[in-house]
Amino acid sequence: MPDFDIMKAQLLAFAEEDPGFVPLLSNASALIWESMEGLNWAGFYVVTGGRLVLGPFQGKTACIHIEKGKGVCGTAWASDETQLVPDVHKFPGHIACDSASNSEIVVPLHSGGEVCAVLDIDSPLFDRFSAEDRAGLEAFARALEEAIVWKF
Ligand code: SME
Numbered sequence: 010m011p012d013f014d015i016m017k018a019q020l021l022a023f024a025e026e027d028p029g030f031v032p033l034l035s036n037a038s039a040l041i042w043e044s045m046e047g048l049n050w051a052g053f054y055v056v057t058g059g060r061l062v063l064g065p066f067q068g069k070t071a072c073i074h075i076e077k078g079k080g081v082c083g084t085a086w087a088s089d090e091t092q093l094v095p096d097v098h099k100f101p102g103h104i105a106c107d108s109a110s111n112s113e114i115v116v117p118l119h120s121g122g123e124v125c126a127v128l129d130i131d132s133p134l135f136d137r138f139s140a141e142d143r144a145g146l147e148a149f150a151r152a153l154e155e156a157i158v159w160k161f
Pocket of ligand 1: 050071072075079080081082083102103104105106107110113129131
């Protein structure tokens, strides 16, 4: 079980040096990648020009654009709710960037009360993400929202 409090403290230390979204989301994805076992992708999509655009991440190359309401990420954006998906093959419209992915969690991030990005994490394991992971990642997302400045 990752220590989400330590991850948050590390995140805030990075934000103190530079809260710009490129360095902070880059290090946030690396922190998640290093702290959680059994992942094959961890990163961000940022709302840009009315759709989600690929942001900083760790893992294999990924799809670049996702429309609102499409896939797990677009559903998290449209519903403004975390999507915890134990088996992506049972999620209607799941977008398979990597055929190795079997479970996924997507947490929306906000700016000015609106969803402005999503945190997306994939695993080759089925049912990889627990309720504790969800709570820890949502708390991590809240800390990120408070610290981040949405400019480079
Ligand atoms: N599976 C996601 C697409 C993004 S990749 O997992 C990196 C989705 O269905 O939205």
